[in-house]
Structure formats: structure tokens, C-alpha cells
Amino acid sequence: MSRVEIESEVTGNVWKIEVKIGDKVETEDVLMILESMKMEIPVEAACAGTVVELLVKEEDVVEEDQVVAIIET
Amino acid sequence: MKAAVLREQNKPLEIEEVQISKPGPREVMVRPVAAGVCHSDLHFMDGSYPYMLPTILGHESAGIVEEVGSDVTYVKKGDHVITCLSAFCGHCNKCLTGHLSLCQSPEVSRTADEQPRLHQNNQPIHQFLNLSSFAELMLIHEHALVKIREDMPFDRAALIGCSTTTGVGAVFHTAGVEPGSSVAVIGCGGVGLAAINGAAIAGAGQIIAVDMVDSKLELAKALGATHTINAGKSDAIGEVMEITRGGCDYTFEAIGLKATAEQAFKMLGSGGTATIIGMIPVGTMIELHGVDFLAEKKIQGSNMGSNRFRVDMPRFIDFYLSGKLHLDEMISKRIKLADVNDALNALKTGEDARHVIMFD
Numbered sequence: 299m300s301r302v303e304i305e306s307e308v309t310g311n312v313w314k315i316e317v318k319i320g321d322k323v324e325t326e327d328v329l330m331i332l333e334s335m336k337m338e339i340p341v342e343a344a345c346a347g348t349v350v351e352l353l354v355k356e357e358d359v360v361e362e363d364q365v366v367a368i369i370e371t
Numbered sequence: 372m373k374a375a376v377l378r379e380q381n382k383p384l385e386i387e388e389v390q391i392s393k394p395g396p397r398e399v400m401v402r403p404v405a406a407g408v409c410h411s412d413l414h415f416m417d418g419s420y421p422y423m424l425p426t427i428l429g430h431e432s433a434g435i436v437e438e439v440g441s442d443v444t445y446v447k448k449g450d451h452v453i454t455c456l457s458a459f460c461g462h463c464n465k466c467l468t469g470h471l472s473l474c475q476s477p478e479v480s481r482t483a484d485e486q487p488r489l490h491q492n493n494q495p496i497h498q499f500l501n502l503s504s505f506a507e508l509m510l511i512h513e514h515a516l517v518k519i520r521e522d523m524p525f526d527r528a529a530l531i532g533c534s535t536t537t538g539v540g541a542v543f544h545t546a547g548v549e550p551g552s553s554v555a556v557i558g559c560g561g562v563g564l565a566a567i568n569g570a571a572i573a574g575a576g577q578i579i580a581v582d583m584v585d586s587k588l589e590l591a592k593a594l595g596a597t598h599t600i601n602a603g604k605s606d607a608i609g610e611v612m613e614i615t616r617g618g619c620d621y622t623f624e625a626i627g628l629k630a631t632a633e634q635a636f637k638m639l640g641s642g643g644t645a646t647i648i649g650m651i652p653v654g655t656m657i658e659l660h661g662v663d664f665l666a667e668k669k670i671q672g673s674n675m676g677s678n679r680f681r682v683d684m685p686r687f688i689d690f691y692l693s694g695k696l697h698l699d700e701m702i703s704k705r706i707k708l709a710d711v712n713d714a715l716n717a718l719k720t721g722e723d724a725r726h727v728i729m730f731d
């Protein structure tokens with residue numbers, strides 16, 4: 299078991315979180331949708347596993363490279 | 372309605388039947404007559420910018436109002452409009468301080484709980500930049516369009532919706548080019564050519580066009596470039612330094628690459644300003660020589676030409692109709708929606724200025 303940190307690629311606002319803690323996800327599943335300069339940008343699972351932590355909530359501002367979720371593989 | 376849907380990055384768009392919602396109180400249904408195929412569409416197609424999929428690309432269009440929501444008073448059915456991705460709320464700090472193009476208020480889109488504007492068999496289709504113009508109908512916020520005069524042809528009006536505004540706006544608003552100043556523009560695609568045309572309108576003294584394709588440099592000359600440099604055949608920075616005797620007052624990067632963004636900064640004279648218009652891929656770092664800041668050299672971004680599009684676009688139309696803004700030369704081909712993939716491929720090779728989709 300290892301914990302994988304999922305980072306946001308861009309600065310933006312969290313528009314919608316698509317998963318909850320405990321959800322099983324596959325690689326490239328959308329964890330949340332960010333809004334940044336009119337763009338809808340997905341944050342995707344970098345690996346398959348279980349979502350064990352969500353470090354942001356809807357309407358939060360996130361920065362580039364900020365860890366937004368943790369997946370346990 | 373028919374629309375060109377992007378389901379997977381690096382795959383062709385698929386023409387599919389898509390459903391569109393009824394206008395909400397502040398929304399407008401627009402029937403696009405013309406839609407430009409812009410280089411930025413490619414960035415989202417090839418994944419250098421991630422985007423929610425499936426989506427309908429296209430963000431440069433002009434058309435006719437088909438239906439308005441209950442609270443809309445600005446336009447009525449039958450009005451001619453240009454759409455713009457810089458939808459503004461009108462009351463946030465950015466809007467109230469005159470930076471409408473930087474408005475990030477979520478209220479110009481639907482909320483996560485509402486029925487999406489675009490959908491297919493009850494599955495959402497993500498609207499692209501609040502527009503999605505590669506479709507027979509568009510449902511947009513009333514603050515994502517501007518009413519225009521009816522003697523303006525739709526295909527050329529469409530270009531004003533993105534490339535003209537981005538290029539000319541970067542010169543007028545973001546950089547504030549003064550008469551007599553020296554300007555270099557790196558990249559002579561639709562946006563770069565618009566920047567060259569904008570610099571000519573602003574009265575710049577020297578306007579240096581830089582590209583690797585000779586046919587584009589010829590077009591740049593026709594639009595007002597005083598000098599051209601084929602960067603594939605000569606040292607662009609060295610030539611710019613020689614022409615300007617020490618560097619430009621203003622440079623514009625209209626490609627979206629690390630190397631050319633850094634070149635734009637290196638082409639500056641003391642006190643000069645480099646404006647980066649091109650979309651540099653997410654994750655790319657730009658490196659500059661720190662000592663250059665002692666010479667008060669500046670570098671800045673420009674998004675959609677720092678526009679106030681409801682003021683700017685009607686002015687650009689007047690510029691076109693009075694012969695100052697050149698749009699006829701910018702359209703290399705008029706195509707049908709079904710041929711959108713050919714237009715996107717043509718942009719990849721960089722030979723053609725721009726294809727415009729004409730709807731029936």
C-alpha cells in the first residue's frame with residue numbers, strides 16, 4: 299500500500315468534486331473539476347486505488363502543484 | 372442539433388447529435404452563422420491544456436440571436452452578434468476596476484446542480500470556455516456576446532470574436548503601444564497578424580514580423596510590417612537588434628513556446644515590454660536573465676487582448692469597414708462543419724492562415 303499525492307496542474311477554483319472518501323478510482327478518473335480563466339480543467343487520478351483524503355472543498359482556490367487529494371494504492 | 376464533439380485527446384472530432392437546453396433567465400440562444408477554427412482549439416485537442424471531456428470546441432463565432440431568456444433586455448431575436456469567451460459578471464473587483472477579461476465569476480456558467488447547457492442522452496457535454504461554437508446552436512450567458520451592425524459580414528465578424536481581439540487588444544490594451552515605437556511580433560498566425568495590424572493602426576514606427584513561413588511574412592507585410600525575418604534562415608534576435616539599433620520598445624509572442632517567449636524578452640531594448648499572447652503548455656517554465664531587470668525590461672501575459680469586448684468589437688468592425696483592419700486576407704478557406712478536422716490539421720502544419728466554418 300502506498301499513498302499517492304494528487305496535485306493540481308494549474309491555479310483555479312474548485313468547481314465540483316466528483317468523488318468522496320472511500321471511492322475506488324481507476325487511472326485518469328476525474329476526481330474534481332477546476333475552473334481557471336474560463337476553462338474547465340479536470341484533476342485526474344494518477345493511479346488506481348482508493349480516495350483516502352480530499353484536501354480541498356468546492357469553491358476553494360487551489361494553486362499550481364498544490365496537493366488536492368490522496369489515493370491509496 | 373449537430374455538433375463537433377471532442378471525446379478523446381488526439382482523436383478527430385466526431386459530428387454528433389447533441390441536445391441543448393432552453394435559455395435560463397440571463398441566457399441567450401445564438402445560431403452561429405460563421406465560426407473560426409482557432410489555434411487555441413488545437414491546444415485542447417492535443418492535451419497541452421487539459422479540459423473536461425466530452426466537449427464541443429470552438430470559441431470564435433458570429434451569428435443571429437434565436438431566443439432570449441426572460442431577463443435579457445440587451446438583445447432580441449434576430450440581432451446580429453459576436454460571441455466572446457470573456458464573459459463578465461459586471462460586479463466583481465476585476466469587472467469594477469475595468470479588467471473585464473479577467474473576471475472569473477462562476478455566475479456566467481451554470482452551477483454544478485443545474486442541467487448542463489449541452490447534453491446528450493442525459494450525459495453532460497462540457498461547454499468549452501462558456502461557448503462551444505462548433506455547433507448549430509449555442510446557449511451562452513448574455514454577457515458573452517456583443518450586438519453588432521448588420522452590414523458586417525458574419526465570417527469576418529467571427530474572427531473579431533477571438534484572433535483579432537487577442538492580437539489587436541494585446542497591442543492597444545495590454546501593452547499600450549505608442550505612435551513611433553518599435554515593435555516585433557514573433558509568430559504570424561491569425562493572432563500575430565492581428566497584432567501586426569494593430570501595431571500599424573496604433574502608429575508604431577518599426578514593425579518587425581518574425582516567422583518561419585515566407586508566405587506568412589508576405590501577408591505580414593501587407594498588414595503593415597515594415598521588416599520581416601525568417602527565423603528559420605537567420606538569427607532573429609541579432610537582426611531585431613540591428614534593425615532597432617539596440618532592441619524593441621514592445622515585443623509580442625504569439626506562438627506559445629518557451630523558446631520564443633524567452634526570445635521576445637531578449638529582443639527588448641532598455642525599458643521595453645514583452646507581451647506573451649501565445650498559450651504556453653501547462654507546466655512549462657520560462658527562464659530570463661535577472662540582470663536584464665536592471666534595464667527595466669518587463670514581461671507580461673495577455674489574455675484575450677485585455678478586452679472590454681462590448682466596447683472593442685464594434686470599434687474593430689468600424690476599423691474593418693473603413694479599411695484599417697484587414698480581415699479578408701485572414702480567411703484562407705470557408706468550410707462546412709463536417710470538414711472541421713481538415714481545418715484543425717491545416718493549423719497543425721502552419722501553412723494556412725485560418726479556416727472559417729459556414730453554417731447553412
Ligand SMILES: [Zn+2]
Nearest residue numbers: 409411533534
Ligand atoms: Zn482563439
Ligand SMILES: [Zn+2]
Nearest residue numbers: 460463466474
Ligand atoms: Zn466580474
